[in-house]
Amino acid sequence: MLSDVIDLLACPHCGADLDTEDGAVLCDRGHTFDVARQGYVSLLPGSAGKITGDSAEMLAARVRFLDGHHFDPIVDAVVSAVGKCGSILEVGAGTGHYLAAVLEHTGGRGIGVDVSKAAARRIARAHPRVGAVVADVWHGLPVRSGALDTVTCVFSPRNAGELHRVLAPRGTLVVVTPTERHQRELIGPLGLIGVDEDKARRLGDTLSGRFESVTKSVLEFPMLLTHADARNLVEMGPSARHTTDAARDTAIGDLPDRVEVTASVTVGIYRAV
Ligand SMILES: C[S@@+](CC[C@H](N)C(=O)[O-])C[C@H]1O[C@@H](n2cnc3c(N)ncnc32)[C@H](O)[C@@H]1O
Numbered sequence: 001m002l003s004d005v006i007d008l009l010a011c012p013h014c015g016a017d018l019d020t021e022d023g024a025v026l027c028d029r030g031h032t033f034d035v036a037r038q039g040y041v042s043l044l045p046g047s048a049g050k051i052t053g054d055s056a057e058m059l060a061a062r063v064r065f066l067d068g069h070h071f072d073p074i075v076d077a078v079v080s081a082v083g084k085c086g087s088i089l090e091v092g093a094g095t096g097h098y099l100a101a102v103l104e105h106t107g108g109r110g111i112g113v114d115v116s117k118a119a120a121r122r123i124a125r126a127h128p129r130v131g132a133v134v135a136d137v138w139h140g141l142p143v144r145s146g147a148l149d150t151v152t153c154v155f156s157p158r159n160a161g162e163l164h165r166v167l168a169p170r171g172t173l174v175v176v177t178p179t180e181r182h183q184r185e186l187i188g189p190l191g192l193i194g195v196d197e198d199k200a201r202r203l204g205d206t207l208s209g210r211f212e213s214v215t216k217s218v219l220e221f222p223m224l225l226t227h228a229d230a231r232n233l234v235e236m237g238p239s240a241r242h243t244t245d246a247a248r249d250t251a252i253g254d255l256p257d258r259v260e261v262t263a264s265v266t267v268g269i270y271r272a273v
């Protein structure tokens with residue numbers, strides 16, 4: 001619940017501490033924010049950009065795919081990378097699937113931030129010790145400086161300066177990014193958007209100076225997917241916006257009934273310096 005993490009949050013307008021009162025979040029200086037009936041709070045400042053994040057349909061497809069356990073090895077890798085920690089933030093938390101698994105394991109409390117309201121609704125009910133917040137990581141995180149033990153970014157955008165600011169000294173950052181081999185068997189046939197090969201280098205560039213690398217490993221494993229799984233994969237990602245339904249259905253119909261698809265991600269653990 002929000003009240004579990006309210007002491008970690010900061011007003012997006014003035015940076016002051018926040019508190020909860022009568023279904024609202026308010027700061028010492030009088031800024032107030034409504035708590036949605038689904039339990040999340042939007043801490044987007046009025047000047048926030050127009051990024052709306054993943055749609056309700058994309059999130060529903062992501063839930064269906066994650067419920068099929070195809071990414072469980074990635075969930076396990078994130079849980080073990082985090083280890084023991086008291087307070088954690090997941091940026092771009094989506095359905096809250098990874099954050100819930102981490103909290104279950106660590107016993108800690110967590111903030112799930114996403115710019116999508118549909119995501120925040122799901123994050124709010126993902127785990128009893130999670131507080132769900134709508135915020136745009138590029139605009140700034142409504143979180144007190146140095147408040148967190150750990151931050152995780154799983155397939156989500158990273159703003160290195162903000163991630164560093166909210167972490168305690170020597171705090172841990174866990175980053176999961178796809179490699180260019182991720183889902184490679186489906187990229188051509190289904191017109192999925194491939195991974196930019198330059199991404200790993202750019203990630204290193206943005207983190208350097210603020211974080212030191214602790215470990216970096218590639219996790220790669222095969223998934224056996226049905227047509228329904230393949231459809232969920234398309235619908236949960238940005239490719240859904242680029243392909244027509246008819247073209248996608250034809251391409252999925254042309255796949256073998258069970259198609260072996262590679263999952264390939266880099267799991268990086270960094271320490272704030
Ligand atoms: C590829 S999804 C990953 C979701 C989740 N981490 C997972 O792996 O299941 C990326 C998420 O980042 C969110 N997102 C995109 N831009 C964002 C931003 N500027 N600030 C916060 N979240 C953002 C999207 O709404 C989406 O939920």
Ligand SMILES: [Zn+2]
Pocket residue numbers: 011012013014015016027028029030031
């Ligand atoms: Zn304020």
